[in-house]
Amino acid sequence: MHTVFYVSDGTAITAEVFGHAVLSQFPLAFEQVTIPFVETLEKARLVRQRIDECFAQTGIKPLLFHTIVDPVLREEVLRAQVNAHDFLNTFVTPLEQELGVKATPRLHRTHGMENRKLYDDRIDAVNFALANDDGITTKEYEEADIILIGVSRCGKTPTSLYLALQFGIRAANYPFIDQDMSALDLPPALKANRHKLFGLTIAPQRLHEIRNQRRANSRYSSLEQCEQELARVERLFRQEAIHFLNTTSHSVEEISAKILETTGLRRQLY
Amino acid sequence: MHTVFYVSDGTAITAEVFGHAVLSQFPLAFEQVTIPFVETLEKARLVRQRIDECFAQTGIKPLLFHTIVDPVLREEVLRAQVNAHDFLNTFVTPLEQELGVKATPRLHRTHGMENRKLYDDRIDAVNFALANDDGITTKEYEEADIILIGVSRCGKTPTSLYLALQFGIRAANYPFIDQDMSALDLPPALKANRHKLFGLTIAPQRLHEIRNQRRANSRYSSLEQCEQELARVERLFRQEAIHFLNTTSHSVEEISAKILETTGLRRQLY
Structure with missing residues (x-):
């Protein structure tokens, strides 16, 4: 080798x-x-x-x-x-x-701290993603660059963290639970920020596998429940004309790159 | 331009x-x-x-x-x-x-999902970092690759997340609070995993600035409190012969690369 x-x-x-x-x-x-x-x-x-x-x-x-x-x-x-x-x-x-310019080679020019302000913004974005993970709060959505929405375990959290760490983007995420979906309506906090919403969805079978690792043989993880939730949430995305992406065969890098391409959000490079 | x-x-x-x-x-x-x-x-x-x-x-x-x-x-x-x-x-x-081999160019060869097992391990590492952030629990330390320790706001959380996302490393982190430090002793859960411990520290002035953004003019953020906590935790690191790193002028990439270099932890590339 x-x-x-x-x-x-x-x-x-x-x-x-x-x-x-x-x-x-x-x-x-x-x-x-x-x-x-x-x-x-x-x-x-x-x-x-x-x-x-x-x-x-x-x-x-x-x-x-x-x-x-x-x-x-x-x-x-x-x-x-x-x-x-x-x-x-x-x-x-x-x-x-x-x-037409000579290079001026410098150490630690990337992945360093040359620009403290840029670096602090990036760490702030990570803290924002954590503080706004999984719908913990909806009060800081004014400050969000993007709000990822979807059912539990469809890839929202790793994507939010990747967007923050790699691109300094302030990503909140909000999980749809039965209650939101049976009304087939957006909660007020999301309505007020609908231009920031981006939906994630996933194949029912894959969601079933992921949830089963968390809570085996529960109603939450049953294929039937996964199918129902996904059908409802996709109907909601369509009804509200929210961009959405199926994450089943995509990595966090691919999901993030597609989100940036679709939304035109400005990224920062570090 | x-x-x-x-x-x-x-x-x-x-x-x-x-x-x-x-x-x-x-x-x-x-x-x-x-x-x-x-x-x-x-x-x-x-x-x-x-x-x-x-x-x-x-x-x-x-x-x-x-x-x-x-x-x-x-x-x-x-x-x-x-x-x-x-x-x-x-x-x-x-x-x-x-x-002596021809390249076989393929699309999505990196940052894709060619190897589902590797990808799932990486997302598991992210979930592990979240579930074991900030000392939420100490019960999963058996499964940790590394446990970052230090006072509140010295860089543990972003580093844990970066290690997980970039390298698939399962990083827990544990914050020292006054109580741990006044005894100048490691809590039992840390003692049992002392070969996994890695300390982070930071300049008092910088810690004071970071904490002030969170809770301005509090005892928690006062320069005096920061100085005391850092002096105690560094004494503990020395007393227990725990490797530690000052994060003041280092990015998460630099901190992570130094941790990997010091510990020899095996990384996964994605």
């Missing part, structure tokens, strides 16, 4: 996320090793040794995906016997031409 | 995250436009038009960072007047040589 090293003088999250995306194009399994915060020559030497030991042990030349800003540290790591790919500089050189 | 387009036939999150990292090396501001799910020729044509209109309006050739798998759709988008950077294929071609 090939070993791939993700190495950075920062968190190495960019190298990881991007390296993982590139490697997922290959029909192979990889042993993945992440080494963040390579900020000293001593640590760079240890990385080089570790890569060389891996080569000696496996007989297969390892892969290295790196985002090391300091050229001295980078050179040291690149002395290893390795197939190296420089994620940043590969694009920085042509971009310098296109932009 | 330069406009940059992030375009993909998937979520475009890879293009966004990586493009943002590359561009942050330049001392410029960018207008950023993300266009996900370009899955049809019609949509590819609209993207091309939108890029060309941007060029016509601004007179500045836009940048395009893309991860479009389908060659027909890619060609269509690339007919635009644009400085294009192909994030995936730039590395795929040399990797095919190094790995």
Whole structure:
């Protein structure tokens, strides 16, 4: 099995996320090793040794995906016997031409705290999602960017948290319970913010499986109950002309990206 | 101002995250436009038009960072007047040589649901973080991968959620309150899981600011109270030989990467 090293003088999250995306194009399994915060020559030497030991042990030349800003540290790591790919500089050189500006490489430029205000807004969004999870309160909907609605366990909470952490979006979520749905009407707090509403739905069988893990063999988790709730809530979405999305075969990333595309909500990148 | 387009036939999150990292090396501001799910020729044509209109309006050739798998759709988008950077294929071609295997490009290979089990584990980790937030319960610590401990508002909750969403790690967190700290002893539930403990601390002034936003001019938020709590909890960390980290100038990404580095906890990549 090939070993791939993700190495950075920062968190190495960019190298990881991007390296993982590139490697997922290959029909192979990889042993993945992440080494963040390579900020000293001593640590760079240890990385080089570790890569060389891996080569000696496996007989297969390892892969290295790196985002090391300091050229001295980078050179040291690149002395290893390795197939190296420089994620940043590969694009920085042509971009310098296109932009007519020299790059000014800086450490911790992403995933850091360079802009305290932006960072605080993001953490505020996480706190907002928690404080407004699962209809705990409906009093802060004025401050919400979006309000996700749907039956219990259709994916509202993980999506709210992802929108907050990844994009700094203030997402509340509200669960429909029997009472709301039998009237087939929106509760007042939702009506007052209907331009912020976005519906989530899910296949009855999948909802049944998810709920069964929580409360096995209950009325709540029965396929019949799931079918009824979903039929009602989808009728409500249609009646009220609320955009909605079926989450059954979508990840939180996909759900979030579709919500942003549909609503045109402005995202923040960190 | 330069406009940059992030375009993909998937979520475009890879293009966004990586493009943002590359561009942050330049001392410029960018207008950023993300266009996900370009899955049809019609949509590819609209993207091309939108890029060309941007060029016509601004007179500045836009940048395009893309991860479009389908060659027909890619060609269509690339007919635009644009400085294009192909994030995936730039590395795929040399990797095919190094790995001795042809790439098998597939849609939604990352940020999708190809592996339902992995995805469900990740959502379970998010639910675990929520159910074990802020010491709500201490009964599930057997199932935790890590237990973050520290005073109120030092960064435990966002870090727990990030570890869950990004890496599928089951992170509980427990807040120290006066009572725990005056005894300078670990509560029994923590003692029984001391190999899982990781401490967070923060500068008193910063904690004072954060708490003041919650409860202005309270004893809880006073600088004196913050100083006392932090001094006690740090003494406890030292006394019990618990690894700890000062979060004052670190983002959740940095805190999480440092925790993983220190503990050697295995991460999952999605």
